[in-house]
Amino acid sequence: MLLLAMPVPAATRIDLNRDWQFRADPDERGESSGWKSTIPGGTESINVPHTWNTAKLHDYHGVAWYFRQFERPPSLLSRDFLASARSAAFSGAHVELHFGATFYKAHVWLNGVELGSHEGGFTAYSFDITPHLRAINTLVVRLDNRAGMVTVPGIAARGGPDASYDWWTYGGLVRDVWLTNSGPAWVRRQSIRTEQSDAAARVHDRIYLGSALTHSTPVVVRVTAFGPDNQQAAQQVQSLTLAQGQSSVEVTLDLAHPQLWDLDHASLYRMRVELQGPRARVLDQHDETFGVRTVEIRARHLLLNGARVRLTGMARHEDSPWEGLAETPGTIRHDYDDMKALHTTLSRPVHYPQNPLVLDYADRHGILLIPEIPVWQFSEAQLSDPRVIELARQQMREMIEEAGNHPSIFAWSVANESAMATPGGIAYFRALRALIRELDPGRPVSFADDALYKLERPEQSAANEADFVMMNEYFGSWHGPAEGLKPALDTVNRLYPDKMVIISEMGYAGVFAGNSADADRARITVIREQLPELAARDWIGGVMLWCYQDYKSPRNLWPGEVEGYVDHGLVDENRQRRPSYAVWKEVSSPARLTAQWTGTAGRRPEGFSIAITPNTERDLPFYSLRDAELTWQVVDEKGRALASGTKPLPELTQAVSVTGVLPSDTPAERYHLSVKLQGPASVSAETALEWPMTH
Numbered sequence: 276m277l278l279l280a281m282p283v284p285a286a287t288r289i290d291l292n293r294d295w296q297f298r299a300d301p302d303e304r305g306e307s308s309g310w311k312s313t314i315p316g317g318t319e320s321i322n323v324p325h326t327w328n329t330a331k332l333h334d335y336h337g338v339a340w341y342f343r344q345f346e347r348p349p350s351l352l353s354r355d356f357l358a359s360a361r362s363a364a365f366s367g368a369h370v371e372l373h374f375g376a377t378f379y380k381a382h383v384w385l386n387g388v389e390l391g392s393h394e395g396g397f398t399a400y401s402f403d404i405t406p407h408l409r410a411i412n413t414l415v416v417r418l419d420n421r422a423g424m425v426t427v428p429g430i431a432a433r434g435g436p437d438a439s440y441d442w443w444t445y446g447g448l449v450r451d452v453w454l455t456n457s458g459p460a461w462v463r464r465q466s467i468r469t470e471q472s473d474a475a476a477r478v479h480d481r482i483y484l485g486s487a488l489t490h491s492t493p494v495v496v497r498v499t500a501f502g503p504d505n506q507q508a509a510q511q512v513q514s515l516t517l518a519q520g521q522s523s524v525e526v527t528l529d530l531a532h533p534q535l536w537d538l539d540h541a542s543l544y545r546m547r548v549e550l551q552g553p554r555a556r557v558l559d560q561h562d563e564t565f566g567v568r569t570v571e572i573r574a575r576h577l578l579l580n581g582a583r584v585r586l587t588g589m590a591r592h593e594d595s596p597w598e599g600l601a602e603t604p605g606t607i608r609h610d611y612d613d614m615k616a617l618h619t620t621l622s623r624p625v626h627y628p629q630n631p632l633v634l635d636y637a638d639r640h641g642i643l644l645i646p647e648i649p650v651w652q653f654s655e656a657q658l659s660d661p662r663v664i665e666l667a668r669q670q671m672r673e674m675i676e677e678a679g680n681h682p683s684i685f686a687w688s689v690a691n692e693s694a695m696a697t698p699g700g701i702a703y704f705r706a707l708r709a710l711i712r713e714l715d716p717g718r719p720v721s722f723a724d725d726a727l728y729k730l731e732r733p734e735q736s737a738a739n740e741a742d743f744v745m746m747n748e749y750f751g752s753w754h755g756p757a758e759g760l761k762p763a764l765d766t767v768n769r770l771y772p773d774k775m776v777i778i779s780e781m782g783y784a785g786v787f788a789g790n791s792a793d794a795d796r797a798r799i800t801v802i803r804e805q806l807p808e809l810a811a812r813d814w815i816g817g818v819m820l821w822c823y824q825d826y827k828s829p830r831n832l833w834p835g836e837v838e839g840y841v842d843h844g845l846v847d848e849n850r851q852r853r854p855s856y857a858v859w860k861e862v863s864s865p866a867r868l869t870a871q872w873t874g875t876a877g878r879r880p881e882g883f884s885i886a887i888t889p890n891t892e893r894d895l896p897f898y899s900l901r902d903a904e905l906t907w908q909v910v911d912e913k914g915r916a917l918a919s920g921t922k923p924l925p926e927l928t929q930a931v932s933v934t935g936v937l938p939s940d941t942p943a944e945r946y947h948l949s950v951k952l953q954g955p956a957s958v959s960a961e962t963a964l965e966w967p968m969t970h
Contacts, residue, residue: 287455287456287457288453288454288455289348289453289454289455289456290451290453291323291343291345291372291414291452291453291454292322292323292324292451292452292453293322293323294320294322294343294344295320295321295322295323295325295341295342295343295448296314296318296319296320296321296341296342296343297318297319297320297321297325297327297339297340297341297342298310298315298317298318298319298339298340298342299327299332299335299337299338299339299340300337300338300339300340300417301335301337301338303337303338305338305340305417306417310340310342310415310417311384311387311389311415311417312384312386312387312413312415313413314342314344314413314415315340318342323341323448323450323451323452323601324375324447324448324449324450324451324598324601324602324603325341325447325448325449325601326378326445326446326447326449326598326599326600326601327339327446327447328420328443328444328445328446328447328599328600329445329596329597329598329599329601334838335446336420336421336422336444336446337419337420337421338417338418338419339417339418339420339446339447340415340416340417340418341415341416341418341447341448342413342414342415342416343413343414343452344411344412344413344414345411345412345414346410346411346412347408347409347410347411347412348454348456367405367458367459367487368405368456368457368458368459369403369405369456369457369458369459369460369461369485369487370403370404370405370408370454370455370456371401371402371403371404371454371455371456372385372390372401372402372404372414372452372454373399373400373401373451373452373453373454373455374393374399374400374401374416374448374450374452375399375449375450375451375452375630375631376396376397376398376399376449376450376628376630377393377396377416377418377447377448377449377450378396378397378418378420378444378445378446378447378449378600379394379395379396379418379419379420379421379422379426379444379446380392380393380394380418380419380420380426381393381394381416381417381418382416382417382418383402383414383415383416383417384414384415384416385402385404385407385408385412385413385414385415386407386409386412386413387413388407390402390404390407394426394666394669395427395666395669395670395673396420396428396449396600396627396649397627397628397629397649397670397674398628398670398673398674398677399450399673399677400673404454405487416448418446418447418448419446420444420445420446420447421444422439422440422444424657424660425657425660425662425663425666426666427648427649427650427663427666427667427670428440428626428627428649428650428651429653429657429663430657431651431652431653432652432653432654432656432657433652433653433654433692433693433694434652438652438830439829439830440626440649440651440652441651441652441828441830441831441841442592442594442625442626442826442827442828443594443599443600443826443827443828443829445594445599445600445601447600447601448601449599449600449601449602450601450630457558457559458550458552458556458557458558458559459486459487459488459558460484460485460486460487460488460492460494460517460550460552460558460559461484461485461486461550461558461559461561462482462483462484462485462548462550462559462560462561463483463484463485463521464483464561464676465480465481465482465483465546465548465561465563465680466480466481466483466676466679466680467479467480467546467563467565467680468717469565469566469567469568471533471567471569474531474532475529475530475531475532475533476529476530476533476567477527477528477529477530478500478509478527478528478529478530478544478546478565478567479525479526479527480498480525480526480527480528480546480548481523481524481525482496482498482523482524482525482526482548483521483522483523484496484517484521484522484523484524484550485520485521486517486518486519486520486521486522487519488517488518488519489519490518490519491516491517491518492516492517492518492552492553493514493515493516493517493553494514494515494516494517494550494551494552494558495512495513495514495550495551495555496512496513496514496515496524496526496548496549496550496551497510497511497512497548497549497551498510498511498512498513498526498528498546498547498548498549499546499547499549500528500530500544500545500546500547501544501545501546501547502530502534502544503534503542503543503544505545508530508533508544509528509529509530510528511526511527511528513526530544530567533567534567535566535567535568535580536566536567536568536638536641536682537568537579537580537641538579538584538620538641538642538643538898538956539641539898539899539900539901539902539903539954539955539956540641540901540902540955540956541566541638541639541640541641541682541956542566542567543564543565543566543638543639543682544564544565544566544567545562545563545564545565546562546563546564546565547560547561547562548560548561548562563680564635564638564680564681565680565681565682566638566682566683567682568580568682569581570643570685572719572742572743572775572816575773575774575775575776575813575814575816576775576813576814576816577775577816577817579643579898582898582899583892583897584620584816584896584897584898584899585810585815585816585817585892585894585895585896585897585898586620586621586643586816586817586818586895586896586898587618587619587620587621587806587817587818587819587820587863587895587896588614588618588619588620588621588622588642588817588819588820589614589617589619589622589819589820589821589822589823589845589859590622590623590624590625590780590819590820590821590822590823591610591611591614591622591624591625591822591823591824592625592822592824592826593625593627593629593630593633594824594826594827594848595824595848595850596827596848596849599827602630604632607630607632607633607636608632608636609850610823610824610850611633611636611637611640613823613846613850614823615640615642615956615957616860616957616958617823617845617856617859617860617863618860618863618864618865618896618957618959619642620641620642620643620896620898621642621643621644621645621685621777621817621819622637622642622643622644622645622819623644623645623646623647623688623723623745623779623819624644624646624647625647625822626647626649626651626691627647627648627649628646628647628648628670628673628674628677628678629644629646629678631677631678634678634681634683634684635681637681637683638681638682638683640956640957641683641956642683643683643684643685644681644683644684644685645684645685645686645687645688645721645745645777645779646674646678646684646687646688647687647688647689647690647691647722647723648667648670648671648674648688648689648690649670650663650667650689650690650691650693651690651691651692651693652691652692652693653690653693653694654693654694655694655697655698655699655700656699657693658690658693658694658695658697658699658700658702658703659699659702659703664703664706667689667703667707668706668707668710671687671689671707671710671711671714672710672714674687675687675711675714675715676714679714679715684718685718685719686718686719686720686721686742686743687711687715687718687719687720687721688720688721688722688723688745688779689703689704689707689708689711689720689721689722690703690704690722690723691722691723691747692723692724692725692726692747693722695722695724695736695737695738696724696726696729696730696735696736696737700736700737701736701737701740703737704722704737704740704741705737705740707720708720708740719741719742719743720741720742721738721741721742721743721744721745721777722737722738722741722745723745723746723747723779723780724736724738724744724745724746724747725746725747725748725749725753725754725780727744727746727763727766727767727770728759728762728763728764728766728767730766730770732770733770733771738770738771738774739771741774743774743775743776743777743816744767744771744774744775744776744777745776745777745778745779746767746776746777746778746779747778747779747780747781747821748760748763748778748780748781749780749781749782749783749784750763750805751783751797751800751801751805752782752783752784752787752797752801753784753787757800757801757804757805760805760808761808764808764809764812768812768814774814775814775815775816776812776814776815776816777815777816777817777818777819778809778815778817778818778819779819780819780820780821780822781801781805781809781818781819781820781821782798782801782802782820782821782822782843783797783798783800783801783843784831784841784842784843785833785841785842785843786831786832786833786834786841786842791842791847791853794842795853795854795855796854798853798855799854799855799858802820802855802858802859802862803858803862806818806862806863806895809895810893810894810895811893813892813893815895817895818895820845820859821843822843822844823844823845823846824844824845824846824847824848824850825840825841825842825843825844825846825847825848826840826841826843826844826848827839827840827841827848828840828841831843845859863895863896864890864959864960865889865890865896865897865898865900865959865960866887866888866889866890866900866927866952866959866960867886867887867888867890867960868885868886868887868888868950868952868960868961868962869885869886869888869962870883870884870885870886870948870950870962870963870964871883871884871964872946872948872964872966872968873934879942879966880937880946880966881936881937881939882934882935882936882937883907883909883934883935883937883948883964884932884933884934884935885905885907885932885933885934885935885950886930886931886932887905887924887927887930887931887932887933887952887960888930889927889928889929889930899926899927899928900924900927900952900954900959901925901926901927901954901955902923902924902925902954902955903923903924903927903952903953903954903955903959904921904922904923904924904952904953904954905921905922905924905933905950905951905952905953906919906920906921906922906950906951906953907919907920907933907935907948907949907950907951908948908949909935909937909946909947909948910946910947910949911941911943911944911945911946911947912943912944912945917937917938917941917943917946918935918936918937918938920933920935924952945965945966945967946965946966947963947964947965948963948964948965949961949962949963950962950963950964
């Protein structure tokens with residue numbers, strides 16, 4: 276039986292990432308040759324996460340196989356376990372096999388027994404393998420990464436009958452593989468939602484349980500919330516009778532004076548569910564993090580915890596020359612640390628469900644996310660196809676069930692640049708929105724569109740029924756002359772006068788320039804000219820740049836190329852920064868720092884003054900800066916520190932000036948002043964000043 280959306284470890288997690296064997300199967304002979312139960316010759320030793328598309332098979336689309344042998348874990352060698360595998364006796368264990376994500380169509384066998392299949396490349400799934408375990412086990416996975424008209428992602432038919440989607444097709448076991456084992460009853464997942472009133476919060480936790488018990492058995496569910504300080508904040512105990520199969524129970528806890536999750540104070544709580552059987556035996560334990568916060572759209576404005584915000588950020592593909600889609604934690608941390616240094620507080624991360632490490636990072640560093648399923652440039656025929664709709668519903672369900680507890684997730688997106696201004700597109704949106712309302716009624720629903728300015732009436736597009744509008748705009752490249760931006764924004768405002776708008780993509784595609792250097796100069800022009808124009812529109816709640824890094828693609832390349840890296844990033848595919856990196860960092864800062872030397876003109880400075888000016892509601896970005904700290908240092912030509920200081924800024928709501936004095940007894944030939952405004956989550960602004968002044 277296939278079990279969906281099981282990303283979180285149960286009582287014991289056993290890693291299966293190492294010691295795999297891999298072999299491509301271009302002739303598709305593996306199944307008839309017995310590979311589902313026997314490891315063939317000619318395999319390659321690899322570790323997971325893995326994709327075959329970063330080496331000699333970089334452009335291979337087809338079938339490939341993965342094999343791994345593993346011993347039954349020592350904790351499962353008891354007589355109790357062996358008995359439970361046959362009869363599900365109460366004293367036994369339950370074992371599941373988990374895949375973080377496999378691209379794209381997977382078929383799985385254990386010891387020659389077919390466990391099941393899964394379609395979709397970016398969400399987690401699992402199988403119950405309790406009855407099939409042996410002392411030595413052979414795990415086999417057959418994968419097919421080919422795209423088609425009814426795969427998601429698939430042929431981007433809006434762009435032509437054979438158009439590929441605009442990122443590389445990476446086949447493989449692209450995220451972790453692991454086992455979990457528990458007692459014969461276990462916690463499948465939690466669905467945690469919060470509501471606030473005055474100085475308290477009420478937390479609703481729906482706990483989904485599984486049971487292999489053959490008879491009804493009394494159990495106890497102990498639910499404990501731990502605060503950001505890891506101290507117990509609330510607890511609830513509930514007794515129930517558990518029968519075989521799946522069930523759920525909802526528990527409500529009250530938190531007094533909760534610490535709110537915010538951009539600069541990303542406070543996280545932890546919910547522990549302990550499932551106990553007779554004699555208080557612990558059958559399973561399951562932990563999830565969550566946050567207490569409100570995100571609202573009111574009067575075309577975005578409000579976080581009741582305060583208005585206007586946010587900026589960028590997208591990022593899960594892609595690199597060294598790992599492709601099979602990213603390791605180090606690559607994810609590096610990129611998101613860099614994006615946070617670029618003042619990222621909002622991201623529609625990219626066109627597909629994200630690695631859980633990305634969501635965890637956003638939770639802990641104050642980034643609001645709009646995750647999306649990979650319905651990319653689909654035609655009306657595709658959006659109307661029941662097979663596509665069912666796959667989209669499956670992937671949306673898996674994404675929400677896996678990721679829905681993350682406080683960083685603000686909304687869900689159901690498509691990008693697809694035929695949503697058609698009857699089929701509108702019906703597709705309604706079907707996906709209905710599913711999301713059922714699974715996660717508190718979050719807004721939208722989709723990204725690049726053709727809104729071409730509409731004549733609002734009801735022509737599914738945007739009319741979205742909770743807010745997401746607009747992709749590339750005036751200056753894809754969408755025509757830069758002068759077209761203002762009338763396009765006027766049109767969208769006229770069509771949807773009651774809806775907040777988020778610019779879900781903007782930037783400059785290198786293919787429109789003669790070379791990469793010229794492309795980046797054009798990118799800088801777009802950034803400097805368009806961000807103020809967007810900020811001037813009060814109803815634009817956020818702007819996202821496309822994108823952080825160049826990414827591998829079969830489309831939108833330099834003339835004559837059939838594969839390569841799309842020139843679209845602030846950094847190239849190797850994470851080397853372009854000049855536009857510094858420009859975006861400057862213009863997306865939430866505050867401005869200016870500094871000047873003080874003293875007699877033309878003589879050695881006697882001191883300096885610093886002005887800190889936070890952005891206002893008329894700017895992008897805009898959000899409150901709390902508990903910030905201004906630091907400065909003056910060094911001489913040899914790097915020796917002459918003066919330094921720190922000024923706490925608990926509430927930075929208006930301009931502040933700071934002055935400093937240079938020591939008169941240590942004159943120097945040169946002075947360098949560096950200034951940094953540091954918030955709890957990241958650097959908010961920085962500047963530097965030299966003397967003698969250079970021009």
